[in-house]
Amino acid sequence: MAFLEYQLSQSTGYNFVRDSDAKKRWLFKKIIHTATQQELEEQIHALRRKLEKLVQEGHEMTSSEVIETSMQLDLKIIEYMNKEIRSE
Secondary structure, eight states: OOSOOOOOOOSSSEEEEEOOSSSOOEEEEEOOOOHHHHHHHHHHHHHHHHHHHHHHTTOOTTSHHHHHHHHHHHHHHHHHHHHHHHTO
16 A cells, blocks of 8 residues: 555653654654644544545545545644644
């Protein structure tokens, strides 16, 4: 699958984000519980589910719907990571 794998976890007071299974590199960020952050996490999860559903329904990886959803997901992840960096 061509999608980057990522994981958002809030198990011990830190966020863990891994960009792929091939690279065992984890980015650790201290959790800041804000409404904006929670909204972003929800949007990221919703876009990921939508992207997975599109692929499962048989949409081509190069279809405009898949590409548009993937780009939206990328932007939300970048926004999430930038908010984490600024909050340190």
